[in-house]
Amino acid sequence: MTNKIKNVIFLITSFTLLFLMTKYYFSENYRNFTHESRTNYLLSLNNNKDYLPTLENDTSDIVIYKNDLNEFNNKKERFWEKLISNYGQ
Numbered sequence: 001m002t003n004k005i006k007n008v009i010f011l012i013t014s015f016t017l018l019f020l021m022t023k024y025y026f027s028e029n030y031r032n033f034t035h036e037s038r039t040n041y042l043l044s045l046n047n048n049k050d051y052l053p054t055l056e057n058d059t060s061d062i063v064i065y066k067n068d069l070n071e072f073n074n075k076k077e078r079f080w081e082k083l084i085s086n087y088g089q
Contacts, residue, residue, distance in 0.1 A: 024030060
């Protein structure tokens with residue numbers, strides 16, 4: 001008997017909590033509060049972005065481009081190139 005009473009109390013408490021939570025989170029006051037909070041956050045971000053320091057570009061001539069492919073192609077003659085050139089003659 002006491003187990004049934006405990007279970008009923010637990011269920012009533014759970015359903016009450018669930019009902020109150022959904023009532024609060026879907027209320028118009030909570031929506032207005034959330035919207036106002038997000039708007040204030042965006043406004044503060046937009047106001048503060050003007051004060052961000054800008055950094056100078058110090059990355060000039062860091063990447064060195066090499067043309068290794070042409071050097072590799074000119075370095076050695078391939079066997080299949082000889083076959084193709086001899087086939088046409």
